[in-house]
Amino acid sequence: MILPIIAYGDPVLRKVAEDIAQDYPNLEGLISNMWDTMYNANGVGLAAPQIGLPIRLFMVDTTPFSDDEELEEKEQKALKDFKRVFINAHIVEETGEEWAFNEGCLSIPDIREDVSRKDTLTISYLDADFKPCTETYDGLLARVIQHEYDHIEGVLFTDKLSTLKKRLLKSRLVNISKGKVKVDYRMRFPLEKKAR
Structure with a gap:
């Protein structure tokens, strides 16, 4: 759905999203719905807060990036068929340049x-079967995970911009809140109060 x-x-x-237990209601159905929602919007990641749930759950599928000819072959291979669910994730370390x-961001359409x-991140999380994992990623894969991880921490990519850039984007962000933006996927706008 x-x-x-x-x-x-x-x-x-x-x-800041909350950890969840393995018996979270209809977790399997929720994960399935999130995949459907993400693919419908042509996203490569989606976090539970983006569908209105303040829980520590996000997913990533970087396959669409794998045929970017500007990337090195090693990175293309890392991105190809990388599809993962992250539950109760916590970043252990971020290193590198x-x-x-x-x-x-799907929640902030028309702004890039x-x-x-x-460059590099180590993250601990539970996979879709609640198996504990601690893994290290780098490059574009790390970036996609960092972006989605930010969502479960209540952070948006626009928070990382300069004060000047934020000021320049302010009216466009307000318009997004009001639903004054063209999107080809379903959204719920806080100042409009109806989903399209």
Whole structure:
């Protein structure tokens, strides 16, 4: 089932999400619905707060990035068929050089900006079967995970922009909250009060 994606301005996107237990109600169905929602919106990641749930759950499928010819072959291989569910994730460490990459977000349609993040991250989490994992990722894979992880910490990519850039984007962000933006997937806008 395709769920509406929560737009910028909704308080749920600013909450630090809570860990969940294995008996979380209909978790398997929720994960399935989140995959459907993400693919319907042509996303490569989706976090539970983006569908209105302040829980520590997000997913990533970087397969669409794997045929980017500008990437090295090693990175293309890492991105190909990488599809993972992260439950109760916590970043252990972020290291390496900071690098900028143009990011966007399903909750903030029509805005893309360069965001600097560390190159490498180690993260501990539970997979979809609640098996504990601790893994290290780098490059674009790390960046996608960092972006989704930020959602469960109540952080948006626009928070990482300069004060000037935030000021320049302010009216566009307010318009997104009001639903004054063209999207081709279902959204719920906090200042409009109805999903499309």
